[in-house]
Amino acid sequence: MPLKLVGSTAEWSFPVVFLTSLVVLLLSLLFVLRIRRKLLMKLPPGPPTWPIVGSMFTIIRTRGRPSSRVFTTLAKRYGPLLFFWIGLRPTIVVSSAEMAMALLRTCDRTFASRPKFAPGKYLGYGYSNVVFAPSGPHFRLLRKLYASELLSPAKIERMLPLRMEEVGATIRCILESVASADEQAKACVIDVRSLMLSANLNIIGRMLFSKRLFDLDTKPDTDVHHTADGLGVPAVSPRRKAAEEFKSFVKEATKLIGGSFNAGDYIPALRWLDLQGVERTLRQFQPKIERLLLPLIQEHRRRHAFAIKEKENSDQLDFIGSLLVGHSELSDNNLIAISIDLLVGGSDSTAASVEWTLAELLRHPDLLQKVQEELDIVVGRQKMVTESDISKLLFFNCVIKESLRLHPPVPTGAPHFSTSACTLGDYTIPPHTTAYVNIHAINRDPTIWADPEAFRPHRFFDSCFNVYGQDFGLLPFSSGRRGCPGVHAALANLKLMLASLLHSFSWTLPPSIPNPKDLDMRERVGIVSPKLTPLQAIVRPRLPTDLILETLKT
Numbered sequence: 001m002p003l004k005l006v007g008s009t010a011e012w013s014f015p016v017v018f019l020t021s022l023v024v025l026l027l028s029l030l031f032v033l034r035i036r037r038k039l040l041m042k043l044p045p046g047p048p049t050w051p052i053v054g055s056m057f058t059i060i061r062t063r064g065r066p067s068s069r070v071f072t073t074l075a076k077r078y079g080p081l082l083f084f085w086i087g088l089r090p091t092i093v094v095s096s097a098e099m100a101m102a103l104l105r106t107c108d109r110t111f112a113s114r115p116k117f118a119p120g121k122y123l124g125y126g127y128s129n130v131v132f133a134p135s136g137p138h139f140r141l142l143r144k145l146y147a148s149e150l151l152s153p154a155k156i157e158r159m160l161p162l163r164m165e166e167v168g169a170t171i172r173c174i175l176e177s178v179a180s181a182d183e184q185a186k187a188c189v190i191d192v193r194s195l196m197l198s199a200n201l202n203i204i205g206r207m208l209f210s211k212r213l214f215d216l217d218t219k220p221d222t223d224v225h226h227t228a229d230g231l232g233v234p235a236v237s238p239r240r241k242a243a244e245e246f247k248s249f250v251k252e253a254t255k256l257i258g259g260s261f262n263a264g265d266y267i268p269a270l271r272w273l274d275l276q277g278v279e280r281t282l283r284q285f286q287p288k289i290e291r292l293l294l295p296l297i298q299e300h301r302r303r304h305a306f307a308i309k310e311k312e313n314s315d316q317l318d319f320i321g322s323l324l325v326g327h328s329e330l331s332d333n334n335l336i337a338i339s340i341d342l343l344v345g346g347s348d349s350t351a352a353s354v355e356w357t358l359a360e361l362l363r364h365p366d367l368l369q370k371v372q373e374e375l376d377i378v379v380g381r382q383k384m385v386t387e388s389d390i391s392k393l394l395f396f397n398c399v400i401k402e403s404l405r406l407h408p409p410v411p412t413g414a415p416h417f418s419t420s421a422c423t424l425g426d427y428t429i430p431p432h433t434t435a436y437v438n439i440h441a442i443n444r445d446p447t448i449w450a451d452p453e454a455f456r457p458h459r460f461f462d463s464c465f466n467v468y469g470q471d472f473g474l475l476p477f478s479s480g481r482r483g484c485p486g487v488h489a490a491l492a493n494l495k496l497m498l499a500s501l502l503h504s505f506s507w508t509l510p511p512s513i514p515n516p517k518d519l520d521m522r523e524r525v526g527i528v529s530p531k532l533t534p535l536q537a538i539v540r541p542r543l544p545t546d547l548i549l550e551t552l553k554t
């Protein structure tokens with residue numbers, strides 16, 4: 001029998017009224033339960049929360065702003081340990097060295113897992129690479145492999161010839177661009193981000209598969225975009241289609257991992273609706289990955305069939321080779337997932353760091369001059385930088401630390417996930433909580449760093465802070481069980497590349513930016529944060545070209 005609502009023109013059937021009341025009742029119950037839990041558990045403070053959606057709207061309203069900046073604003077209001085719900089996921093953000101230490105040292109084991117977000121299902125091939133893997137035996141096996149074999153300091157040291165060759169290829173690429181540019185200018189404009197991404201992908205490609213992924217073709221492309229530099233010289237741009245595919249793969253993957261909001265990750269009941277189309281994009285992305293990586297892996301399987309039998313010395317092998325020899329149980333999908341870990345985790349972040357450091361030096365010509373003077377004293381102008389020079393470059397090393405402090409390329413780290421309840425400070429954190437470390441805020445904490453927003457490398461002259469995760473006031477690579485396993489590779493690649501570029505070339509900003517202080521220093525939204533506007537710079541050879549070319553030959 002239809003039910004007529006008083007004062008309403010609509011006719012509501014009994015089942016609709018019943019179901020609506022049931023949903024309202026359930027939502028209210030859930031809300032009451034949350035409040036009860038809050039009262040019982042003494043949760044940390046945070047923004048207002050609503051049934052079902054939690055604080056999702058507070059976060060969504062700030063889309064377009066980097067999450068590290070949003071979290072910093074919230075931390076100023078609620079304190080260094082922030083608690084809120086995103087949908088049905090309890091979430092915390094730590095924004096002080098003390099809280100980061102509590103999370104990454106005291107509660108390290110509890111928070112050593114990762115939440116199961118959609119990117120891990122597709123890009124991690126069922127959460128099977130390190131970056132997405134939940135804690136457990138598979139994760140521990142892979143981390144052990146990274147720490148003791150693939151990314152150990154000794155292995156990275158043995159890869160010096162590879163680094164030298166790739167730095168040499170980058171320098172040659174710039175020189176060729178200069179040579180093919182305007183005869184009078186003796187300079188060319190380079191798109192620093194694009195070139196560094198190619199160079200780092202080549203380094204990681206060689207570490208993984210002994211294969212350069214890019215041909216750094218320096219001849220001017222017809223499709224090269226001319227910049228507002230006034231010199232009319234082309235930007236350096238690799239041309240090959242395969243290379244471009246790899247680059248867009250890394251960019252897309254980075255965007256999918258950290259830049260796309262997916263409601264289904266926070267309210268599982270909505271997952272099937274795929275409201276933002278994230279799952280669909282991820283699903284479409286998988287064949288692209290396989291087209292790029294599977295042939296490389298299968299070629300390795302064929303090549304190493306003999307080595308597997310003979311247990312070839314893994315020191316001589318690239319990463320995929322050593323995995324095939326030592327761990328033949330790993331499937332093609334496992335190997336694709338590991339390749340993604342390194343290609344995506346290691347290339348964009350290191351490229352972003354080179355870009356930020358050069359941008360800061362271009363904004364501070366006095367500091368740029370000081371770095372180059374130091375290079376001239378320590379290395380001289382008769383030879384090129386070698387890795388043994390790096391530890392003697394005291395000011396240069398301060399510049400690197402200051403750049404990683406002020407512009408951490410992964411500003412909120414990757415999300416951690418707790419497997420049980422734990423205590424942080426005076427508060428109880430429920431199990432299955434997602435946690436972010438606001439590295440950006442910690443590295444700029446005014447109680448630790450004087451004049452924290454300024455780029456002042458000198459502060460590290462008399463400071464014992466290092467970037468390896470022992471000092472919780474400086475965490476560019478995070479710390480603990482989930483701390484970046486690529487820290488040694490990253491620093492080795494970053495330092496040799498930057499020192500060589502600064503030694504070999506003079507650097508200036510394009511005439512379109514007459515005042516260096518006007519250089520746009522905003523960061524891009526995403527898990528990796530390079531400059532919002534890619535850095536373009538004019539380079540001129542600083543060392544005699546003959547000397548560089550002669551050295552690169554040997």
Ligand code: HEM
Nearest residue numbers: 130131341345346349350410413414477478482484486490
């Ligand atoms: C300047 C360059 C780099 C920076 C600033 C950086 C920073 C980070 C940070 C902050 C994390 C998250 C740690 C956490 O969740 O607590 C991370 C994770 C990771 N990084 Fe790096 N990274 C860099 C380069 C590299 C390189 C070169 C590689 C590999 C060749 C690499 C591989 C990884 C992997 C596999 C993870 C996931 C670790 C896990 O989940 O256990 N990174 N990195």
